[in-house]
Amino acid sequence: MGEATGVERLYRRRRRLPGVFFGTATAVLAVGLLEILGTDDSRLRRWGLLGLGLVFVGILVKVPLDHYRAYTRVTADGVTAQWAVRSRTWTWQEVYDIRVERVQGEKAGAMYPTWMTYLYDFEGRRYSLPQVTDWQLDDPVTEISVLRLDAAPHRGLRWEQRHDVEERIVRRTAQRKARIQKAVWAMALVIVAAVLVVSRP
Numbered sequence: 001m002g003e004a005t006g007v008e009r010l011y012r013r014r015r016r017l018p019g020v021f022f023g024t025a026t027a028v029l030a031v032g033l034l035e036i037l038g039t040d041d042s043r044l045r046r047w048g049l050l051g052l053g054l055v056f057v058g059i060l061v062k063v064p065l066d067h068y069r070a071y072t073r074v075t076a077d078g079v080t081a082q083w084a085v086r087s088r089t090w091t092w093q094e095v096y097d098i099r100v101e102r103v104q105g106e107k108a109g110a111m112y113p114t115w116m117t118y119l120y121d122f123e124g125r126r127y128s129l130p131q132v133t134d135w136q137l138d139d140p141v142t143e144i145s146v147l148r149l150d151a152a153p154h155r156g157l158r159w160e161q162r163h164d165v166e167e168r169i170v171r172r173t174a175q176r177k178a179r180i181q182k183a184v185w186a187m188a189l190v191i192v193a194a195v196l197v198v199s200r201p
C-alpha cells in the first residue's frame with residue numbers, strides 16, 4: 001500500500017525492478033548484437049549497431065529512469081502523476097475514474113508490469129499512474145478500491161459509469177491502437193528501406 005493518511009497517499013518506488021527485466025533485456029540485446037556482427041556488410045553492421053544502441057537507451061535508460069523518478073501523489077485536492085520528465089495534476093472533479101487494468105502481451109511481468117493503474121478524465125483520455133502497479137503493490141486492485149472509497153467525499157460525485165464518457169473511452173482506445181499499429185508499420189518500412197539502401201552494391 002502507498003504511504004497513506006486518510007485519502008492522502010504517496011506511491012513511489014518501494015521495490016527494485018524485477019531481475020527478470022534485466023535478464024530479458026540483456027538477452028534481447030545480445031541476440032540482436034550477434035545478428036548484426038554476423039553480417040559481412042559493413043554499412044549494414046554500422047546502421048544495425050546504431051539502431052541497437054537506440055534500443056539499448058530506450059530499454060536500459062528510460063525504463064529505470066521512469067522507475068526511480070516517477071511517483072503518484074493523492075491528496076484531498078486531487079491526484080498528481082510525476083513521470084520521468086513531466087508531471088500533471090487533476091482535481092477530483094476532473095477525475096472520471098481510476099481503474100486497474102491487466103496489461104496484454106507475452107512479456108507482461110518481465111519487461112513491464114502485469115497490472116497497471118490508469119486515470120480517466122471526462123473526455124475519455126487515459127493516463128498511467130506511476131508506481132501503482134503489481135511491481136510495487138501486492139494487490140493494486142484492492143488498493144484502488146479502498147482509494148476510491150476514501151476519495152468519494154472529496155469528489156462530490158459518485159463513482160458511476162456514464163454512457164457518454166464510456167463511448168469516448170472506447171473511441172479513444174480504438175484511436176490509440178490504430179496509432180500504435182501505424183507506428184509499427186512505419187518503423188518496419190523504415191527498417192526495410194534502410195536495409196535496401198545500405199545493401200546496394
